[in-house]
Amino acid sequence: GENVEQHPSTLSVQEGDSAVIKCTYSDSASNYFPWYKQELGKRPQLIIDIRSNVGEKKDQRIAVTLNKTAKHFSLHITETQPEDSAVYFCAASLSGYSTLTFGKGTMLLVSP
Amino acid sequence: SQTIHQWPATLVQPVGSPLSLECTVEGTSNPNLYWYRQAAGRGLQLLFYSVGIGQISSEVPQNLSASRPQDRQFILSSKKLLLSDSGFYLCAWSFKDSLYNSPLHFGNGTRLTVT
Numbered sequence: 001g002e003n004v005e006q007h008p009s010t011l012s013v014q015e016g017d018s019a020v021i022k023c024t025y026s027d028s029a030s031n032y033f034p035w036y037k038q039e040l041g042k043r044p045q046l047i048i049d050i051r052s053n054v055g056e057k058k059d060q061r062i063a064v065t066l067n068k069t070a071k072h073f074s075l076h077i078t079e080t081q082p083e084d085s086a087v088y089f090c091a092a093s094l095s096g097y098s099t100l101t102f103g104k105g106t107m108l109l110v111s112p
Numbered sequence: 113s114q115t116i117h118q119w120p121a122t123l124v125q126p127v128g129s130p131l132s133l134e135c136t137v138e139g140t141s142n143p144n145l146y147w148y149r150q151a152a153g154r155g156l157q158l159l160f161y162s163v164g165i166g167q168i169s170s171e172v173p174q175n176l177s178a179s180r181p182q183d184r185q186f187i188l189s190s191k192k193l194l195l196s197d198s199g200f201y202l203c204a205w206s207f208k209d210s211l212y213n214s215p216l217h218f219g220n221g222t223r224l225t226v227t
Contacts (some may be wrong), residue, residue: 032213043202043218044156051212086116089156093213099146099171100213 002027004092006103014111021079021106023090024072030092034100035064038087043076047088048075080110114139118203118219125226131176131190133222135203138184143205145186146216147178150200161184163208198226 003026013019025033034049050064050073057064063076068081073092077084087107091100118135125131137143147159158171160178175194179187186203203219215223 034215036216041223043221044216045218050213095213097157098213099123099161100216102156 001092002030002092002094002101003097004101004103006090006106007105008106010109012109012111013080015080015082017080018067019075019077019084019108019110021075021088021090021108022072023074023092023103024070025092025101026071027092027094028068028071029094030071030093031090032100033064033066034091035062035075036089038089038105040086044089077108081106082110083112084108085110086102113203114143114217116203116205116217116219118222120222122223124226125224126192127195127226128165128192131188131193131224133188133201133203133224135186135188135219136184137205140184140207142183144196144208145180145184145225146204146206147186147188148162148202148204148218152199156202160188165226193226195226198224200224 006023031052034045036044038044048059048062048064050066061078065093066073087105089105090103093100115138115219144163146161149157149159162168162180165180176190201222204216207214
């Protein structure tokens with residue numbers, strides 16, 4: 001089955017800096033890669049996703065890049081703010097008939 | 113628009129007691145439904161998922177079970193809780209899409225403490 005590795009497990013940045021979280025996947029047939037943000041005690045919420053037919057997607061301060069050859073995808077957050085502090089999960093899936101495989105999460109801490 | 117309801121929000125149960133958590137989805141038909149568990153400070157563990165009424169797939173063998181008695185209702189149960197069942201339980205739904213997986217939409221979760 002699919003395996004997703006996520007790094008780093010913890011990331012501390014200063015407000016205004018950029019943050020990058022990286023994930024690698026094992027199955028080259030995977031075609032859907034979402035990112036979820038989970039604030040303390042809350043539910044995970046989708047922040048951005050990308051399909052395998054696209055190399056990059058942006059939404060304001062958030063961007064995701066996908067390198068299918070290397071089988072990795074990354075989340076980029078620019079101009080970080082304290083409210084960006086949360087746990088971020090990446091995930092991958094093979095098709096609409098398969099379930100998502102999640103990474104183990106990255107705790108992002110943004111200091112003012 | 114679609115909404116997902118999950119209850120209760122918190123639950124404290126003694127070891128050996130039964131469990132029933134319920135989740136309902138509104139605003140869509142025939143969704144995929146999921147139960148996830150999250151231990152403190154840990155990742156998301158898929159417990160069960162369902163593609164239709166009465167169709168349940170189990171990902172992890174344990175003393176939990178799931179049922180889908182109606183199209184938009186998903187229930188997580190246990191006959192006898194263990195201490196290790198403590199955690200944050202999340203119900204989720206997604207649209208069906210044969211080609212690409214579609215985003216998961218999570219409920220607010222149930223924080224279960226087994227004492």
